[in-house]
Amino acid sequence: AQKVTQAQTEISVVEKEDVTLDCVYETRDTTYYxxxxxxxxxxxxxxxxRRNSFDEQNEISGRYSWNFxxxxxxxxxxxxxxxxxxxxxxxCALSEEGAGNNRKLIWGLGTSxxxxx
Amino acid sequence: ETGVTQTPRHLxxxxxxxxxxxxxxxxxxxxxxxYKQSAKKPLELMFVYSLEERVENNSVPSRxxxxxxxxxxxxxxxxxxxPEDSALYLCASxxxxxxxxxxxxxxxxxxxxxxxx
Numbered sequence: 001a002q003k004v005t006q007a008q009t010e011i012s013v014v015e016k017e018d019v020t021l022d023c024v025y026e027t028r029d030t031t032y033y034x035x036x037x038x039x040x041x042x043x044x045x046x047x048x049x050r051r052n053s054f055d056e057q058n059e060i061s062g063r064y065s066w067n068f069x070x071x072x073x074x075x076x077x078x079x080x081x082x083x084x085x086x087x088x089x090x091x092c093a094l095s096e097e098g099a100g101n102n103r104k105l106i107w108g109l110g111t112s113x114x115x116x117x
Numbered sequence: 118e119t120g121v122t123q124t125p126r127h128l129x130x131x132x133x134x135x136x137x138x139x140x141x142x143x144x145x146x147x148x149x150x151x152y153k154q155s156a157k158k159p160l161e162l163m164f165v166y167s168l169e170e171r172v173e174n175n176s177v178p179s180r181x182x183x184x185x186x187x188x189x190x191x192x193x194x195x196x197x198x199x200p201e202d203s204a205l206y207l208c209a210s211x212x213x214x215x216x217x218x219x220x221x222x223x224x225x226x227x228x229x230x231x232x233x234x
Contacts, residue, residue: 035222044225
């Protein structure tokens with residue numbers, strides 16, 4: 001079975017703090033994809049990043065960075081110098097083989113991040 | 118319009134009503150999805166359409182009936198719902214490359230907040 005665990009249910013930080021959101025996954029696939037999405041209070045899930053299992057390079061995009069560690073099956077997300085606008089629920093997801101070669105996503109339960117001024 | 122749009126954004130209905138949710142994607146994708154998001158639960162995939170054919174139906178009750186008339190439009194017809202069906206219903210689209218097992222990123226609409234009285 002494939003599973004995605006986001007152990008942190010809620011995190012609260014003060015603006016300008018760095019914060020790391022953890023994601024641990026389980027899979028038997030050799031080729032898989034990992035994703036992070038952001039869900040602000042408006043409800044829309046906003047795509048942040050996709051990483052395939054063969055690319056373990058860390059990624060940085062502005063204040064966001066991702067640390068993919070295949071050895072520990074983790075794909076953690078760090079926000080540097082957090083801002084109030086970062087307040088949202090963040091979801092980690094893993095793709096798995098579905099019907100007809102269409103992969104589907106397995107979702108974590110999400111981490112609710114509150115950034116306070 | 119850009120991205121993925123959903124109407125209505127909010128819907129309140131009685132258990133005997135019939136209503137429909139509409140999703141439209143303006144991204145030129147060939148796959149569309151319905152998800153249900155309830156509090157404290159992982160995102161639940163309900164239906165997947167690829168090239169306008171339903172490729173996945175995750176044991177969803179028959180009171181939910183999807184329709185995909187073309188690759189840009191997706192509907193979810195609702196009838197005789199139960200209060201436990203109250204949730205955020207999210208539509209997504211992606212470009213699937215069949216035969217290669219490659220998944221592309223799913224892009225989401227803002228969702229319809231459904232309340233069943």
